Amino acid sequence: MAVGEAAQAPLMAHLFRRHASTMTAVLLRIFGSAHLDLVEDVVQDALVRALEVWPLSGVPDNPSAWLIQVAKHRALDAVRRQGLFARGAEASLLAWNDEGVDGDSAYRPDACADDVVAMLFMCCHPDIGLESRLALALKAVAGLGTAEIGRALFAQEATIAQRIVRSKRFIRERGIAADMPLPAELPRRLDAVLAVLYLWFNEGYLPLQGPSLTRIDLCLEATRVACLVAQHPRTGTPASNGLAALLCLHAARLPARCGEDGELLLLRDQDRALWDQRLLHRGFEHLQRCASGPHLSRYQIEAGIAACHASARSHEQTDWQRVVMLYDQLIEVADSPTVRLNRAVALSRLAGPERGIELIEPLADDPRLARQRTVWAVLGELALEAGRPDDARRWWLQALQAECTEPERRFLEARMQGAAQA
């Protein structure tokens, strides 16, 4: 090695996380879900090995291939040592394509997609509680650690660890395979998967508290996985395409949701030029594929609403008539105070702020609303629009007393000041 050797190129973002996921998925297919703990150990060993070697020896030319090689050798050791796997395991391991995914240009996010989707189905069995399903999926599919999952979900690390242990025990005891469900089971199992992805995205989109408005990372990861499910030949149903469309269209708007100082921006104030065109395009592609089917799922309808916003040239030019119509459909499929709140806001664009206030006020006391502050904040906006600044301030004050993220708090305070000066 010569003095002044060239600098090392940076690693691809989240390379390890991605590999933790794909390597776990491949090994689960080979070993079976009964050996989930062993698989996790093998994968962790490979990552730790890189930590021991790369800092001083340098990052190998093809980091992915290196990691897969190591995991493969560890797995083969386990097979030979324990001799407890079907004879096919060794052959399958040897056939594991260790070219991996290239560190830079040739990276294929859908490498091992089939295995990842199969693993997702295992994690998201409908008989496991929704939160436990999500915890295990975030660990196995997203490659997050328990502490990271705890931070993402605002839960104690111990709680998350417990949920994961419980999910794993269920999988072991019930013999849930890391495999695609049988056709007869598929609809119910797919519903369970989509529910997890929907929750996963929402956890990133609207955290209850904490300094950051969106954990973009969490949203993007949920979107990526939803697209894998929608693209899979067996799970590319209208509902899963609807969910993929919905998440892509929402994720596309994330870069515009906050201003330069991290302050919250209303949809009408967002710079639409900041929307991620690639994600928008992807969202509309999935939307086209979800239009068929005898009955509409909530995901398809919500995707339709997101598409109305995404395709409008400005807030004023939004097709509010269609938005209200879609919310009416959504109420039939999945009625909730939040849906009614959103419908009322859309309707107020057509019928005026007073009509919106009239519909929204009774919702404020609904105990099913997870985020009361949204109702107060919206009422404040509508009151201001209706020329009732005193009511606006009163409602914003109530919003401030509810649980808020830091950017939301700053946003509300700024609105109140603005209203006072007006």
Add this chain to the structure above:
Amino acid sequence: MPKFALLLHESPRAYQSLSPDQIQAIIEKYIHWMNGVKAQGRYVSGEKLCPESLAVRRGADGALATDGPYMESKEVVGGLMVIEADSHDHAVELTRGSPHFDRGWIEIRRVDLA
């Protein structure tokens, strides 16, 4: 140009609880540090050492006797890096920002070129 060997001492630690992102972050810190040394044209070589150590001595009968291999449990030289530096002080300066201080300490030995 004087050369210095950096012996990277560390206590074998359990990394089993680190998440993939955390592992990658540590590796990236090392890359960042090494790239800094390289950018100044001071990097010569680096090697990772296995933790097991094997001692070889010539016994009284003239035959070679081996001892070990032992897995050191307390502290090991986990890696070896050779750099160029103007002086001891400069060598110390080049270790600044090394993430190795998160898990151990660095012994600096001047290569005797005289």
